[in-house]
Amino acid sequence: MTRLASGGRIDRSRPLRFTFDALPHTGFAGDTLASALLANGVRVVSQSVTYGRLRGIFSAGVEEPNALVQVGGGTGSEPMLRATQVELYDGLVAESLNARGRLSPEPDVARYDKLFAHCDVLVVGGGSTGLAAALAAGKAGARVILADEQAEVGGTFLGGRDLIDGRPATDWLAEVATDLAALPEVRVLSRATAVGYYDQNCVLIAQRRTAHLGPAAPAAMARQRLWQVRAKQVVLATGAHERPMVFAENDRPGIMLAGAVRTYVNRYGVVPGHRAVIFTNNDSAYACAIDLDDAGLDVPAVVDVRPNPAGGWPDRVRERGIEVLAGQVVSDTAGGNRGLESVWAGQRIDCDLLCVSGGFNPAVHLFIQSQGRLRYDEILACFVPDEAPQAVAVAGAANGTFGLRDCIQEGLAAGAAAASAVGFGDGHPAGAPQVETVAEHPIVPFWLVPDESGATQFVDLERDVTVADVRRAVGAGMQSVEHVKRYTTIGTGSDQGKTAGINSAAIVGALLGQPVAAIGTTTFRPPYVPVSFALFAGRTRGQLFDPARVTPIHPWHVAHGAVFENVGQWKRPWYFPHDGETMEQAVLRECRAVREGVAAMDVSTLGKIDIQGTDALRFLNRIYTNAYDTLAVGHCRYGLMCKADGMVFDDGVVMHVGPDRYLATTTSGGAAAVLDWMEEWLQTEWPDFRVRLTSVSDQWATVAVAGPRSREVLRALAPAMAADAVSFPFMAIREGMVAGIPARVCRISFSGELAFEINVASWYGLRLWEAVMAAGEPFGITPYGTEAMHVLRAEKGYAIIGQDTDGTVTPQDLGMSWVVSKKKDFIGRRSHRRADTARPDRMHLVGLLPVEPEDLLPEGAQLILEPRQEPPVAIVGHVTSSYRSAALGRTFALALVKGGRDRMASQVYAPLPDRLHPATVTEPIFYDKEGLVRDG
Amino acid sequence: MARKHAILDGFASRFSGVASSSGGRIALREVPFSAQLDFRANPADGRVVDSVHKALGFVLPTDPNTAATAGGRSALWLGPDEWLIVGGEGEESLLTRVLHTALGETFGSVVDVSANRTVIEVSGSAARDVLAHGCPVDLHPRDFGTGRCAQTLLAKAQVIIHQVNDAPTFHLFVRTSFAWYLAEWLLDAMTEYCAEEPIGVSVPLGGQESPSPLRG
Amino acid sequence: MLLIPCPWCGQRDEIEFRYGGAAHVEYPADPETVDDATWARYLFVRPNPKGPLAERWCHSQGCRRWFNIVRDTVTHQIMRSYRMEEAP
Amino acid sequence: MSGSEHPDHLWRNPDPKRSYDVVIVGGGGHGLSTAYYLARNHGITNVAVLERGWLAGGNMARNTTVIRSNYLWDESAAIYEHSMKLWETLAEDLDYDILFSQRGVLNLTHSLHDTREAHRRVYANRLNGIDAEWLTPEEIKEFCPIVNLSPDLRYPVMGASLQRRGGIAKHDYVAWAFARQADAFGVDLVQNCEVTGFDLDGGRVTGVQTSRGPIAAGKVALCAAGHSTVLAAMVGLDLPIQSHPLQALVSELLEPALNCVVLSNAVHVYVSQAHKGELVMGAGIDPFISYAQRGSPHIIEYQLAAAVELFPIFSRAHVVRTWGGIVDVSPDASPIVGLTPIENLFVNCGWGTGGFKATPASGWVYAHTIARGEPHPLNAPFSLDRFARGALIDEHGAAAVAH
């Protein structure tokens, strides 16, 4: 065991059992999987992705490149988690991975949610800097969110042994936490990683909420939450990532970041080895030597690349009898299947732990995402934040400020300034507490230990990329880090190269003879850490994936066994099968009912727009291709509209319901687009028009009653309404009581039969439908769905926008020149005159009668002229609608055919997988050409 | 006269169960059949404004995203020259008359949209939190509050949100065809607040997350 | 996720809006008299600058008003928001 | 390690010469393949490709690598199928393993409308000599078992069209393979060289101004994708192009889970698993114009909601990186390739969200156009003047939804 007898922030009274690669282990509450593994002496945690080399835990945080594990034993299995970030729970089951995860086929039953949040100041990172910033902003009265990715706030100093005001830093932490908790407008989120920084200070935070509870996680609680925070000001206090050193065989288990080792010792009470060497180019790792010495480890040497490391830290180390090998490097290591056994630093030194520090990279990922620019700081030897176009400040280690006292001070100042920028407080921060500082000796940048081959000098541990690979890339002609990244895959792992990126840039620089500043970094992109697909999906799953819109009559349809069709977001009855009926039988029966008796359909889904004002007529005349001047009050007219390019866009019926007042219907799917389209023209092109538009789609429920006996049904429902053909002519509108409900009735027909559409306030929709069914019962009234409706309209040759058109079809192509006014301008008119649009051999809508009357051509079937099948064959058109007709006793189709109107009675062929299917081109109207049945 | 049918009839028992399962933190119900008129008029026309004021007791609000209420009726600002006038069940004819009278010969419009939207009432200490799961608008009392309204999205449904008291109680005006979806969404979003026991997770120092995800 | 200042409702999330492309595109005064090329320009050619762009948005889930903003297409910064009737 | 997958030498890094016979502006996939075919097919080697950043760092570095040729209209089918044929021998031609994998492209349908349109395309493809099949849900289950075929989906899968010859290739390798061969022919690939202006003599272009000085040119060929209008504007030429963000994302490396490419328009997904193991997924286009190479997060959220709907097994996969490109969208979603009103200036743009698959054919026909001064029959329909005539090649797919 390598667990210290005391110390750390773990709870030794709560042991937790877990397994790793099927072997049982025990850790404590407060452990991460990584600290528990180390405490159990597990040094090898994975094999590398390409070479299968043994790898151990390398870091103590998000930057971990090696310890990638599959975790189960709670609620489902999750791939590619970092052991350094998995909190231990009782019953946890983890397996090692070779940097490649496994998707679990068991369904993920966990819940995921999203929350929109707003604040004056968002502080990202709850280390000393972030805590200070949140406190300053919160005390000024601002609404503050502080998000920290770890289970507890505190950041780096949880892993150190700093004193603040002469007491352990954690005492200060406790006080700050109490102060923050007392501020009602401050919210502290833990396990909450800011993963994306978007425009106008929109920050996404991914919060882990229950995974650390393992099987005890409450099922009702969302496992993870995505916070979409909109902040007026952002303070980034995200700390810094320690850089590794690049030398031969630098990937053995037992080689770890020095700061991480301190964290394991101080925070988790774990010593990851017995005999430790430190390899550094800066002072910070000396503290590691001292901590390990205090913990009772053998620390034979600190290898420092600096020729003369002097000042407080080296002195303290030397005082303890630890040798400082100045101006030396670790150039090679040796080891076995448990990892490191010795290092070579001009001499062989036996050790099972090598603590490396190559300096620090401020965690500028979010800053870059915010469009911030970096600058290379020669003294600190790292990229630091420079210009920031958004309302963001960077403070503490993230800003290249590495001293604890300076961090707290900078945090307080940033918090106060952010709050005051949005009106809270005067911007003057409170005084910072006292922190002992030690005189520092400056870092000496050091990127690469010279080595001939470079084949075991690992730059990117997760992706298994070495200096040799970088050399090949540069040798091949690559000079940009972006190319080197893609050639070698450096930085493309799930750690996104947090420990590899800058080293790689520096090595490229070295190979090209350029400074790292000139090479720059690759682009930092969201997410900062991997985020599960499920979290992004949130509750937008299953039936909540997209709204299912329903009409007020929907419960009746469900109760009566309707089969539904998705039409846009709408659920519409497709057909109503009787017991044992096939779809075809049901549809033929429904069609027959319309043609021979009476049938009813729920057409409430049509879009409806109220149009009023003294310019309403002028407006309609511009929007629609046809003219409305002669449309009298109490009457309605079919209307078609085009986009400016002259192509058909939508259609519907315009009712003239009162002086200067119209009600226009749109297709079910087109309602929103049509209203937006009308508003766009009205507000942007014709703002002087006195016209007002109101969507009333959901105000009205509409029932179509169709068939030769529909008049009888109407009479039964509305005895006071004269319904004969003269009193209530085609395309007339009547208002009155229907089934005791105030209603507007229109004589419109989409089937060619006598038909009435009854509109009532939607809350009466269900009652009206029930009344219609009751009144129609003596006549055998039949509910029908969209399929029968499609057949019936096709028999009449009525085009369906979106089925018989596809955005490339003009009204003329549809043979609907009758609906295109010659006298007025309307949207799209000019386009009809363009050379190609005026061509006589455009695609025309025609009818098709398959030569064999039982032959049902599939919709979408392409048409050719010659009975020849060797591709490529010239296509002359395609089938847009195709059905079996009860009325015709045969199949028929509509098609778009090149120059179709000049091909009447000629033959075309649909080449289908089985054979050629011949069909005859006809007028696109098959039933009641003379319009004799319209009046019943 | 036929009886009206509330679009969320079928949700009544699930709605009413929320109050107890959430330990009183949320209450949910449909308030159907209110009279709703879409009213467009020039707000600078003093005669129109006065006329409405005399008849209905409130001054048409001109501050965006605010509502005026008097005598159980409200005017919700929808746009620079547009309001939703809300009254009690059956008042649509009365309100139509009042608004037409107010308009007189001036340009504007009055459209009865009473059956276009139903109202879902969400109230209680956790109401704001529930809405924040799907609403991009800031409903914090410093920014919103009683008497405020907003047209926005709740999940994938367009809604008008009107805060009617400090409970807080919110009225969500939603188009009837989206009402089922929104009801399902709300119930789903309330899951965590309606668990048998209030969900709070003990976390180490500094890692507090209050059981309510939105404090204050 | 842009935060778009509706001149009426204030700052709202992008998801409440519908994009309308470049602003101030002039509809030919008399479409019948222009040639095909001119008409095609109106139909298909829109400013596509790298930098500030005056563009139209409609607050479709809010007040339903169309309005203009000037937005930088590189930084996404919104420099100005103004009503339809206001001068560019 | 992937270094060993690549040749030891890719390209020189020459300084630009004073003058070239042809200057290609834009070193993306299309610019590079154009240079290659100019040299290989037409013997024109005194050519420079000028790239403002790093070679193939634009959309070529960002695309989801879907390759298929099952386009609807004859004109599109012809050019994309030409491309498909070139892909099928490209690794040999270029002597580079570009990881072209014909694993099949599945287009799911979720409504009657979708299904009708898919059939229309399948039938049209077959007549154009393009392989296309219709799969029932049962057949989908067999072909790609992880697709969610539950009828309880909000938009259940009704079927799919399948192009078995479709698939993916490794985008970067494709670019480098073209670059390497062009370089070998003597073409100068000049990076960090931004074109900032054009030299005109009357109505004729004679050279370009660049961040690395002026360069004279017999002919200038634009190949700048999202930046096409910016360049065209320098010579007063307006192109009907809008530049939009298009985002994509990848997961971590995963054991093989997805064996083909799956596309769905209605439940918006396009996804494949790259050879290393990451899931590569394209997101939707942001509606606004942008040159920022980034988009809005709600597009990603929607994307992943759709992905988890269709592939429940993806639920706990992680997104490790998202990014954006600048796609050049034309009014009819078809490219513009050909002459311009300015003599010796050529244009190739408008490939929008789908030009990776066209990389070989685009270079092939564009090189022909540049060399001969007139379009190749395959790109003749894609001329700039089609917009004035109204002869659009609308590949948007059908517009509205039925009554």
Ligand SMILES: Cc1cc2nc3c(=O)[nH]c(=O)nc-3n(C[C@H](O)[C@H](O)[C@H](O)COP(=O)(O)OP(=O)(O)OC[C@H]3O[C@@H](n4cnc5c(N)ncnc54)[C@H](O)[C@@H]3O)c2cc1C
């Ligand atoms: C996220 C995404 C997913 C995609 N998915 C697919 C897919 O699955 N299948 C598919 O077929 N297509 C896809 N595409 C589209 C495809 O990437 C593009 O159509 C194609 O890459 C465009 O051609 P290109 O490679 O030449 O463009 P680019 O690679 O963008 O090349 C243009 C080059 O011009 C340079 N340039 C610009 N201005 C100048 C200047 N002034 N001077 C010098 N150089 C300049 C640019 O820097 C750039 O390198 C996708 C695109 C994106 C963004």
Ligand SMILES: NC(=O)c1ccc[n+]([C@@H]2O[C@H](COP(=O)([O-])OP(=O)(O)OC[C@H]3O[C@@H](n4cnc5c(N)ncnc54)[C@H](O)[C@@H]3O)[C@@H](O)[C@H]2O)c1
């Ligand atoms: N001696 C040195 O050279 C040196 C170098 C670096 C740091 N330090 C020490 O480190 C501390 C720096 O304090 P600090 O507060 O600036 O940094 P910190 O490292 O203490 O705190 C940063 C915190 O932010 C969290 N974080 C990072 N990215 C995040 C994200 N995207 N979302 C949510 N949380 C995120 C981290 O987990 C951490 O808790 C000081 O104690 C300083 O002395 C010293």
Ligand SMILES: Cc1cc2nc3c(=O)[nH]c(=O)nc-3n(C[C@H](O)[C@H](O)[C@H](O)COP(=O)(O)O)c2cc1C
């Ligand atoms: C097909 C494909 C696969 C990719 N796979 C990865 C990957 O595994 N890991 C990674 O970090 N990025 C991957 N990328 C994304 C690139 O890292 C990078 O984001 C992209 O080329 C855009 O460049 P930029 O983000 O530097 O602007 C992939 C990109 C593509 C097009």
Ligand SMILES: [Zn+2]
């Ligand atoms: Zn608004």
